[in-house]
Amino acid sequence: MRDLIPILKTLKKQKVAPALLAFQIAVTFMVLVNAIYMISERSDLIARPVGANMENTLIVIANLPNEQGDLTIQLENDLTILKSIYGVVNAAPITGLPLEGWGLYMDFKLDPNEEDVAYGGYFGSNENLIDAFGLTLVAGENFLPSDIQTVENDGIFKSSKVIITKALAEKIFPDNWREMLGKSLYYHKEPHEVIGIVDKLQNAWNFWSAVEYTVISAVQEANDTQRYVVQVEPSQMASVIEAIPEKLLTHPYKQIDSIEALSEVKTRSYQEDLATNKLLTVVCIGLTIITIFGILGQAKFNISRRTKQIGTRRALGASKLQVIRYFMLENAIITTIGVFIGILAAIILNNQFVELLSLSPVPANFLFLGAIAIILLGQIAVAYPVSQAAKISPAITTRGA
Amino acid sequence: MYSYYFKLALLSLRKTPLLSLLMVTMIAIGIGATMTTYTVSYMMSKDPIPNKSAQLFQVQLDSMDEIYGDGKDLPYTITYQDTQALLESDIPKYQVALSAIQKKISHENNAHIIPKSLKVRTTTSDFFSMFETPFLYGSGWSKQDGKDAAQVAVLSKETNNWLFDGENSVGKTFRFGADTYQVIGVLNSWEPLPRFYGLPHEAYTKPHDLFIPFNTQIKNEFFTDKLVSSTCWQESADDSFASFLTSECMWVIFWVELPDKQAHDQYQAFIDNHAKEQQSLGRFTNRIYNKLVPLKQYLIDEKVVSDDSKMAVWLAVLFLIVCLLNCMSLMIAKFHAKAGEVGLRRAVGASKQDIIKQFAIELSVVGVVGGLLGLLFAQLGLLAAKQTYSYLHSGLMQMNLQLLIGTVLLALISSLVFGLYPIIRASQMQPSSQLKSL
Incomplete structure (x- = not known):
């Protein structure tokens, strides 16, 4: 936790880039939590039993001329x-x-x-x-x-x-x-x-x-x-x-108009929901990938900018682990800030959101689980660039500018 | 000067190919997602008949004995007996009653054409003029044919292709259920979107396969409950079709074209008057409440544009914002790396404005390329949407020229807006701070 103060100091000095990332995470968080909740709501609706035996019921529509x-x-x-x-x-x-x-x-x-x-x-x-x-x-x-x-x-x-x-x-x-x-x-x-x-x-x-x-x-x-x-x-x-x-x-x-299984009638009835679920899933996957890219890019940029600083720290006796810990913690802080903004926005905008998009409000446990998932996602995304940073040789300090 | 900046931009993009590619891809993905969903939503809410949508009204009558729903809405269908009375009026320029049936259609003697059970629109003769349907061959039926319940039909282009190999089939006959009907006209491709005149939940499906006079349906006692929205609140006298027609069942959709305010007011008075007359005969016991619902209002009331499609647009916009924020981080990184170059340029005399111009052009290039790539992504997205939303009309998944241009513009503008801050920041660079280390 000794790293906390220096991290906060750096964030204060370099506000824009981390702020952008935090904001991006906030939006991602909001969309993901809402989308996943909608998917689960729809899936629950579709899963309700019709009451009939779905495997073996056949529907025939014919005329009586x-x-x-x-x-x-x-x-x-x-x-x-x-x-x-x-x-x-x-x-x-x-x-x-x-x-x-x-x-x-x-x-x-x-x-x-x-x-x-x-x-x-x-x-x-x-x-x-x-x-x-x-x-x-x-x-x-x-x-x-x-x-x-x-x-x-x-x-x-x-x-x-x-x-x-x-x-x-x-x-x-x-x-x-x-x-x-x-x-x-x-x-x-x-x-x-x-x-x-x-x-x-x-x-x-x-x-x-x-x-x-x-x-x-x-x-x-x-x-x-x-x-x-x-x-x-x-x-x-x-x-x-x-x-x-x-x-x-x-x-x-x-004439026979149609012969089909009752399960087909059900699928047709929910076709819009099924299609929307597909769309939401694609949005979730896309957003996750883009955000991972964002976190990755941000970390790489930070590290390349601070190569010398990292080298100095290493030269002064910091272990690889300490370097890793520093950047992991930095990412966790930014992500948490983002999630925090996201939750705040979700609460403030909830009514407008619910009305505008006719959504139902996301329950608290979804927000909580979503927050944990996003923070973990950030840690995973940052892992690779950070492991590269740890490899920076202390000798780099001895080289000229 | 600008062509020099343009050259510089290309040079700079080529120097950092990975970063440039990443920026372009980010913009393209965001734009692609947004435009895919926006296209579907835009096409859904398009005015289906722009030159006269303000003059088309649906007639809704409160012929019930108690309040329906929340008291403001009415069923979008009316009874057969009211339909008969309304058709007598000569106030509207055109008036159309419509319903639908399902029938087995077959060729008269070609056994190779397997009979099909098709959806048949039953309507009055004004239908074709009122909704401006394009004819390939022949025309609609005359008013007289309509009155006489003639056994004539207008085929859709598709039906004509199937039954008559796409030839001019006017005058030819075919089997309609157990009877023989004559072709009087063939429509050219006609797919209004949304298909506003029928049942709301069918708004994004194709028009029915053929059209016959409304009276022909009545005379032959055809009825397909599945294709009709009927509100029945009182039992009819007996099981016969005749008593169904005189019952209080509301099942006919009725549209009128009223060219101006005067005609509108006159017609409103006419239907109110009709209601009052009926009231004296013991009908319309609830109240005198009749509505002429403008076409656009009807599309909103019946929620023809689905909430899901609106939601999809919002999600995609948020998606775009995430992509652009990402892009913005990349720009900051990029311009940061170019600090030395900026410092040098400033030191040898370039003004802040020059730097801003140079970077703005570089970003424009990124934006336009991102937009073009986004256009490609959007087309792929629409292709996927066609698969996913196979039950919707494929015409919804097509961009028109405005949308095509809009896509590229959106990419350009949004990348410049989000690039504004990084550019200004880069231009604020003090030349001295960079020159020191040289």
């Missing part, structure tokens, strides 16, 4: 065909898809004359949906075939039995979510008896605060754009995907 007569009969036909395909565990129709970006939502009431208790997304289907998605029923029971109604449009307006997600039940009854069982949930002025609760099922919009508040009603819809959820036995995915068009395209008006 009016030209072929009664839509309900066509729907039953399609389902029979899908279930008969080798490798298919179960299949169910559905009015929308998790994370599709398109869907139905509504406000919920416990009493039609009172205020809303929650809002959430809606899927209409039948008793096979739980198997078709691979959902986990945590309380109550599944629909019976006799509970199911079939309509062509507007299933949301029908009174019916419903299964809801645990998250929605917890939202309405925070203390004991099981209380929701057997009660009626009102939406669009009709009562819906809650007979079952599933662990998780995300609805249409990944960015929505209510993405986990989902209602499955016992009303299946048969309409022009028909979505099917198909649960496939492990490792049968490829053969089922191949078999579906052959079996389902039974007449010229029939």
Whole structure:
């Protein structure tokens, strides 16, 4: 620590170059901490489970052409065909898809004359949906075939039995979510008896605060754009995907819009977040490299300017280690000042930052870990030039100017 | 004089090749990153139709029975029955109702062309004049064809290439679902960015593959819920399409072109009047609140430019600042090493201004070279962005002339601004301090 005073004195004399480096470190620190935090936030969002079995769930979108007569009969036909395909565990129709970006939502009431208790997304289907998605029923029971109604449009307006997600039940009854069982949930002025609760099922919009508040009603819809959820036995995915068009395209008006794994729907839904994460990662790597260059350059410049001084110190008895320690400490001080400015700026600018870039404020532990990481980075970057400095021969003092 | 300084600059840069290269690379990386992200953001927020964006308005009507959202916003769609009523007006220069469906399209007799399920824009005849679509062959359908729900279509250039090998297909027919439709026009390449007229979340995707009259969709009872944003707050009478049309479901996007203030006020009065009439019939029970949203306001309201892209620009600017700070340190180091030369030049009569000029020119060279290299990096960056943002329109990842020039200027100016201090510091050098040691 004896070096501290001389270092501070030098810094005071040579303020500009170290100040620049400190400022650069401050900006780097701010960007890195924010970017890494954003990456981790997004990754957490993407990692949330959809609730369905992601490996073996297949989504088929096909039409029910009016030209072929009664839509309900066509729907039953399609389902029979899908279930008969080798490798298919179960299949169910559905009015929308998790994370599709398109869907139905509504406000919920416990009493039609009172205020809303929650809002959430809606899927209409039948008793096979739980198997078709691979959902986990945590309380109550599944629909019976006799509970199911079939309509062509507007299933949301029908009174019916419903299964809801645990998250929605917890939202309405925070203390004991099981209380929701057997009660009626009102939406669009009709009562819906809650007979079952599933662990998780995300609805249409990944960015929505209510993405986990989902209602499955016992009303299946048969309409022009028909979505099917198909649960496939492990490792049968490829053969089922191949078999579906052959079996389902039974007449010229029939068309299949898409056959894809539910995991693909999810990836598409998060494509913007995934792309942004990539961008942020590139920025982080780029910044780190540039800053290492900066620290390296600064150290080299300092050392070359002080070659004679170092030689003198060595000649007067300083060990190599002492020289190394001096420059390491100098770098640590500059970096710490930079990090300090960075933290201060982060705190002062936080509100503007949050508003301008719609970021969420970085938690304190991120700032702390970031600070340590940057200081370490500085020490590593400075290691090579400093080891060169230690090699400066004391004899250099004896040479002329 | 300046050409002499220029020569000196080149000489000096060549003397310290590593340092010069490092400076140029720093500037180039920073500029490359900034311009990559700025290009995407700039292209996103560009005015899609500059000569008339001030005259285009989206019609939003509060036909609901209770307050929607925070009370200020309205859905960007209106009901079919209101659409019918609004289309009667002759106040707007042009007016366009639009929706979309998905249909299986195939060639009539060429079995080699595999049928495709395509996105079809259904709209009224004014669409093509209002949005100034360029035609390769033929034209849009007439008002009469639109009214009669004629089975005609305008194809995009791409669809025409696929179905008819790019030939003039006007008058030819093709299979549209189960029916036969006639081609009436073929568009030339037309990719407005952002594609403002449709659903906000589709603003950076290509226009739909073909266009048919709105009434043709209605008459044939076509509907693809996935391609429509509909707000339904009341059940329709029954499952039939007819009662869907008379229901309170809001699903039609409606644009008008109002050339001046007078037309705007007149039209606002017209829609308010329509709302009042409907109120007397038991609709519009909530309030009389109708909006003509200017195109630019609509793009802002619906957040067509994503926050992510704005954030990316800010990150890149900070990145550039770090690069420039780094560059500044290098300059200080460089000019410090040249102290002897400065001292000598000052001693033999050069003024401070001369030194400043000489170094400024040297920095300009570094800046311009950095800018040009940065331009190259930015193009590489945009290429990478095209891969990463494959779901966005590739037109967003292209620089126009302004951006190209802007890139080099930004590099030049920022390197001079950040070089100002090192240059002035170098010019303050006392000749005597350097001459002593000689």
